[in-house]
Amino acid sequence: MIRVILPYHLRNLAHVGEEVTLDINGVITQRSVLDALEGQYPMLAGTIRDHVTQQRRPFLRFFACEEDLSHESPDEPLPEAVATGREPFIVIGAIAGG
C-alpha cells in the first residue's frame, strides 16, 4: 500500500482527505505512483503532470523521507519506506503565494 499526501486544492478536486492510499503492483516509482493516482482519481489527470509531456508541473514538487525527489527520474525506484507504506509520497505546491 502506497500513501500519497496531496495539496489542499487537489484534495478538494478529488473529494478526498489529506492522504490517499494506492495499491500498486511492480516497481514503485514516481511514474507508477502517479499513474495509479490518476487511475483512481481521474480528475487529477493533468494537474500534477502536464497532459502532453507528462513532465511534473513547474510549481509542484515531490518529497519523501525528508528528501526532495522533484528532479529524480520518474522511473527511479522510490525509497523503500515509501514502497512499504511506512512513509508517504508527498505532492506539494511551491510556497510562492497562491
Next chain:
Amino acid sequence: MSGVRVLVGTRKGAFMLTADGKREKWEVSGPHFAGWEMYHLKGSPVDPNRIYASQTSGWFGQMIQRSDDGGKTWQQPGVEPAPPTQPGQMPKPASNKFVYDSAAAPMTTHQWYDGTQHPWEFKRVWHLEPSLTDPDTVYAGIEDAALFRSTDGGVNWHELPGLRGHGTGPKWQPGAGGMCLHTIILDPSDPKRIYIAISAAGAFRTDDGGESWKPINKGLYSKYIPNPTAEIGHCVHHIAMNPTRPGVLFMQKHWDVMRSDDAGDNWKKVSGNLPTDFGFVIDVNSHEPETIYVVPIKSDSEHFVHEGKLRVFRSRTGGNEWEPLTKGLPQKDCYVNVLRDAMAVDSLDKCGVYFGTTGGQVYCSNDAGDSWAPIVHDLPAVLSVEVQTLK
C-alpha cells in the same frame, strides 16, 4: 416570475448572485471552487441550467467545470462526482486537456515581449462561449491564443486550427495579460459566422464555421506598434454585439472605442467626448442597439478609473456622444479597474447592466444605467461577470 442569475468569476473563486426581476434584493452563493482563479462562467442560452466554468491555477493547470442544475452542483465533464471504488472504473477524463492540433496547424512561434520569437504554450482558458443552439457545444478561447470547441458538453476539446494556422501567428504578441483569445461572438443570424479577438493580434472573423479566418482590423490605429495601421498586432480588449443587429460591432481597443457597421470589415473611431478612451469593457443595451456602455480607465500605465471616480459612460447614439453615469457609484478616492469580461447586460425591461471591479464590487443598474447599486462589496478581484435572464 422572471429573474436573473449573475455569474461572477474572481481571483479566488466563483460567486452566483440571484434576484427576481426587480433586481433589488439579492442572494449570494459562493465561493464555489474557493481559492482557484475562475476566469469565466457562462450559461447556455438554450438550457440555462447548463453552466460552464473555467477554473485555473498556475500550480495545477486548467479545469473545466460544468453544472447541469443552475450552479447547485458541479462536476468535471466526463468524471463522475464521487470517487471510484476501484481503479480503472471510470473513464479517463479529458475535460481539462487542451492540446493544440499540431497535425492540422504546425506549431509555430509568436512574437515575445522583446520582439523575439517564442513557442506557443497552453496556459489557461479565458472565455467560454456556449452555442446558441446546442447546450453540449461550447467554444473556449485560450492563452496562448487559439480557439477550441467541445461538442460533448465539455468532455473533449478540439482546436479549430485554422485560426492559429492563419499564417500571421509570428506577428501575434502577448499583451500585459498574456496572449489570450478573450472574445468569442457567435452570430445568431449565421451559424457559420464567428468573431474572435486576441490581445495582441486583433479581431478575426470566420464565415465558414471556423475553417478559415480573416483579420478584420481595417481602420484600427495603434501608435504602440511599428506600423500603426498594420493588419495584425492591435491590442483589442473586447468586442460587443447586440444580437438583433449582428453586423454591427462595438470595440474597446487598448486605446480607442470603435464601431463597425459591416461585420468588422471597416472600423471607425467613436470615442468622441470620453475623458479617456483607454479601457477594457464594452457592452450594448439589449433593447436599444445604439446604446452602448464603457468604463474609461485612466491610461495603459495607470489601470484605474479616471480622476478617482467610478463612472460608466453611456452613448445613446452608437458612439461619439457620451454621458457619465454616476448615480450610486463612488465619485472620489476610487482606484479600481474593470476587466474586459466583467460587464454584462440582461434582457429584462428595463435593461439591467452589471459590472465587477478589481476591488471586488459587483454593481447592478436595473434601469439601463441611470442609477447603480452594489450587489456585493468585498469579493476577491472580479475577473468576469455574465448574467442569465431567467423566465
